[in-house]
Amino acid sequence: FRTQVGVVGAGPAGLVLALLLQQAGISCIVLERHTREYVETRARAGFLEHRIVEFLRRNGFAKGLDLHGVQHTTCEFRLEGRQYIVPYGEMSGCAHTVYPQQFVVSDLIELFMTRGGTILFSHPVVKIEGLKDDKAVIHCQSQSLLEHSAAEKQVECDFVAGCDGFHGITRASIPSDHFSTVTRQYGIGWLALLAEVPASTERVIYALHESGFAGQMPRTPQVTRYYLECSPLDKQSDWPEERIWSELRKRMAVDGQGDDEQIPGKIIERRVLEMRSVVTETMQYGKLFLAGDAAHIITPVGAKGMNLAIADSEFLAEAFITYYREGDGTQLSKYTEMRLPHVWQTIEFSDWMLRLIHNLDESGNRTFSDRLRRARLERLCGQGDYAQSFAVNYVGK
């Protein structure tokens, strides 16, 4: 195969980039490790920022989310039985759209392929060469062939877009002395759950409790995502269903009564996530450009990961288009410099919000950090500039 841009990974970052390149008449091939069915059913994020929805609409990628997405304009914090409702939509004039990530992925795949795009599913990339040469070569294997022999395919390209997530291969192709990684591990875990049960309210709930944070995020009318703060070392087996529902009821209680609206249902996914953010402080090396989780991961607090991945691809596509149309590589050469400040702004917001919903005790004084977050919550509900700033950042205006 020979193409202009080889895109590694068919997640939100890779697919948005591929569609934008295709629309601009730039050839690209997407290589994906997993099957189409797998990527189209992998449930993760669900909250799309206002500006990302606008961007998807402008490009004609929003048909599914406009039909089936649900607008959210308020969120609720709970503390000791009290409910604090923040009307961030009213304050910002914008809304979130809730539309599960697997549906976004599925819509983008459908659109790209209907328009004649090539995605090689079940083709894990195993090696990338020539990143500093005239042409780069991506080596991948066909999964079905893998079972019998190590038959390999090669894709020659002008550029490689590394959109292969945090555990992908592209970032690992950059020599270690060419980048640094900046990490924060918060020492907190979240038990991330998906349950076949309608949410008890239509809005997101962030419950602050002495036993730890609990969250409820509606996904579809039948499926809800829940989070329970836990130790990052906990195993799924530490959390039998009974314990899950009893902790959710306790932590999300209103007026000490338990969240009576909270009805137990079938848990369809259960995994422990470690709260951490990691930024690779170069997003490019020679002919390789990283986008999305391949370059940075952010804690799920604030629901920013998928949005940041799409925003990277929007910028990267523009840079490729300028290069191919005008022969001007300035934007490409400034990719890291232009994107990293946005990445850090987003991580700063997520870090702020994490300290609001958890009692993050870094000084050894839990009472002090608890009082701080209460003060923060009071201010947030004051609807002044502080609340306004939250609204704009949260909704992604």
Ligand code: RFL
């Ligand atoms: P993805 O989605 O991980 O896609 C990368 C793709 O690359 C493929 N791949 C390879 N392909 C070929 N060869 C190889 N060697 C390969 N190695 C990997 C993978 O199979 C995959 O298909 O990365 P991308 O596109 O950068 O998108 C990032 C988002 O997926 C991620 O940031 C979000 O899911 C994070 N996130 C959330 N983000 C939000 O904006 N809002 C949310 O509400 C939200 N909730 C979440 C989340 C992430 C979660 N988990 C599981 C970490 C909730 C959870 C539970």
